[in-house]
Amino acid sequence: MSSVSTTSRPAEALSPLRRTRSTVELLAGFAVIIAFVLLLGLAVVSSGRKTDAGYQLRAGFSHIDGLDIGSAVKLAGISIGHVVSAGVDPKTFQAEVVFTVRPDVQLPVDSAAIITSDSLLGGKYIAISPGGDTKNLKAGGEISETQGSISLEQLLSKFIFSVTDTLTQANQAKAKKEMDAPKGETLP
DSSP: OOOOOOOOOOHHHHHHHHHHHHHHHHHHHHHHHHHHHHHHHHHHHHTTOOOOOSEEEEEEESOOTTOOTTOEEEETTEEEEEEEEEEEOTTTOOEEEEEEEOTTOOOBTTOEEEEEESSSSSOEEEEEEOOOOSSBOOTTOEEOEEEOOOOHHHHHHHHHHHHHHHHHHHHHHHHHHHHHSOTTOOOO
């Protein structure tokens, strides 16, 4: 039988090395935690804050379902501003949306604003379609050509009812043919 002997170093020899290593690891851990807290604080402070550089425009929509304050305003797929506020116009009962546009983007007075979505389940944004007029909108101006958001639920229900109506009409036509056919004759 062989015996395994374990020789250990004296505790005094490892103690300074362990203390130095533990101190370095502790300081590195604190540095990582401080950096994480700073980055988290920066993310919280800057989230939802948009720069208000640019000029504000207004537009009235029949529906703004899914459009929120801070939503993007895009021209040709490029973000040129964001939604600042939304409310109801007491005279027209339409949704009144105020949004910003970058100062380097000058929109013609006959431009159109359309609320659309990024994807099937994505968020909504305002898509600007520029007009051809030579006059440009001024700060505080209003876009009169608008199209409100289209609800996915409404589109699906229209499709389902359309398909159901078509199938019902087809079944009724088939039943009428069978009723009108002479007895003993089968229809394909």
